[in-house]
Amino acid sequence: MNSSSSFNVGGTPLDRSKYNADRFAKFTDIAAKVPVEGNKSPEEWTEIADRIKKDDSVSKEDLAAFQDLSKAAKPERTRLRKELAASGYKDQKLRDQLIPFNLFDGPFGRLTESLRLGNAKVAVEALANASFGPLGVVTAYQAYANLAQQPLQDLVSSIESVEAGKAQNYYPGNQVKQFHHEAVWQKMNQMLDHGLESAKSGNKLAINAQYYELTNPEFVGKLAKNAEAGNKVRINIDPGRLVPxxxxxxxxxxxxxKMRSLIQLSQAKGDLGISTYPVSKILGDPNDLMHRKGLRVGDEFLLSGMNANSGSGENIDAGYSIEGPAARQLVHNFSRDVKDSLGHTNEEVYGEKAISSFQEKNVLFGRRGIVSLLDVMGKDGPAPAGTGLEKPKDFKELSEYAKGKGFDLRQMFDCPAAQLEPLVNSMLAGGEPIPVTSFTKDLILKLSQKAMDATRTPENVARLNDITLPKGDPQGKTVVSLADVPTERETELIMAIHNAEKFIYVPAFVMTKPIAAALVAKNNEMQAQGKEFDVKVIADPGIYPDGGTPNEDGVKMLEDGGINVRWALLPRCGSHDRKIHAKELLTDKSEFFGSTNFSKKGLRENWEHSGVVHFDAGDSSSISERDDAKAHFEDLWNHFSYECNTIKLASLWKKNYEGKDKDFQIQDARFGALRKVLKGIEKYEEETGAWMEKQIEQPDIKRLMAQMQATGIDELSAAHLAVRKTMGDEDYFKTLQDFASYGELKKLAPRN
Known part of the structure; x- marks a missing residue:
């Protein structure tokens, strides 16, 4: 008998306590009972079990037998599940027929996950040196990120460079200040206000803005006013998509x-240069994003995850203002991106196929789309920078607005004439968007050409070639590391996880398997060392049309790994979809922040930038920044989150089930449990949104909101803050907990 602690399965060493000859003997017995055409006979499965026992390992050929059975069983299992669903899950015969499939699927799924981790460990160990610190965290990340050989090599080398103190993206000597939640939007506005006042007093400043979304009228207007006052304003935005x-x-x-704002800014007076990042040309996929969010005014750079569109300021986000060497590097990166944006054709920006096939697509418009297009392409358009969109309430008002802009609304929407008015009325009331005509699609392409032409004028290009960097002299003591390219983004996030010693707190817009697995691995390491370690995650409950969420797999993995994970439970103001928009990972040692979502697109494919502020235990101001950030998270955790573990809820639902496949049934029921939770959160958001709309009509709350807005706080954030302050925490939270939807959520969550 092999005394090794590992057991070889198809060439991959696995934990012998979980996988051994005895376990596989039971698995072969289960496999033999799967009633699918082409399955091996019981005698053949017995031979496989005997071979595994004799060799004390599973050969690649025998592993393939299990894998082949899984593939062969899938169509039959799918058919049976569909028929069971059609019966309302009442057909006992179908339930019984599914049991052998379920009994096989459970252990096969666990084996697949173990092999994934085992193969990842082998791959990482082959590339890393003997002293490689974050082996477990990187292995877990690689198991689900599935990086190819070269990107994995780059990641390992980058981490080794950080561990050796040789990384080139670490900048000491910075002064930093954290901004969370409503304070991010407030800071964005205060910086532009400062720029304007500075220019008026004769001190001209350089202003750079790089945003995925830049459409908020007030923000766009402030950029234009800064240019008109004499400041040098340079802008780089994502160009939008012409593909589904x-x-x-x-x-x-x-x-x-987006294009309206760009053209508005191109027509503003003063030293203002505009550019769009050539996504298709540089990133290679027209569906990728220039997703950066950064604002520079003078020597100060605000790096955050917050967009600059209407509604952004109500979201939960995070960022830091930076002065010093890191700010200079951020502006250097911005300057590079602007230069990379010069001289490209529309085909290079959007993709040749995207433009040539656009007329074939089913294009839909809501109120924002149709009004923006009419304003920018119509008579005397667009309105000056800083002007909000018109808000027609019904078909008649929209028709009159279109007519005033030189268009007939009947030309714009592709629907029967008799249905146009009710469809438009529904759309304007927040209903479904409406398909547009070929005429409108052609107008969209003309808009695209108009916007891109504005970026290519000789005067604009000359301005874009004139970007002044901050001095970058040391301004403080804080070390900031910058994550500019994919490998740096992965490295900095992984090292932030690895270096944590006491806690990791994550409010996340996106939580996918690779990062969830890394968090679980770190938690397991600390527990194995007998250390107290606190990991908490709050995930945004954004809902797909099918009722699911992009965070489903990540949250389930965190639950499986014993991590404290909750869903954000944010009261709304009206119908705006308020969300956890942060891309933040806070530990006792550092804070990762910026534009990078914790997803494959965020970490590897989009054009993102993030930073890490490294806390210094010997610097009281640094620890104060950490504690402030921690307090913001704890307020979210204690007051604006909801815990309902899907394993516990599914187990409760299946407590009386007595079939042999009970474990599988519990796992399968988590699908419905999660959707039940998300539906409950959606009801809570709707109920609180309606209540908030009534509260902000009160004169005292209106006055308080106005005072807050005057300091740069977003209108909707001001609403939440004003209502909470006016009522006091005790009454405010009691009122929220008295809603019927909140009570339903509390009843749904298992108590133990």
């Missing part, structure tokens, strides 16, 4: 609004 994310349908409300 998937399928053949594009909901395009944001695109005309």
């Amino acid at each position: 994310y998937q399928g053949n349908t594009i909901e395009m409300d944001d695109y005309p609004d």
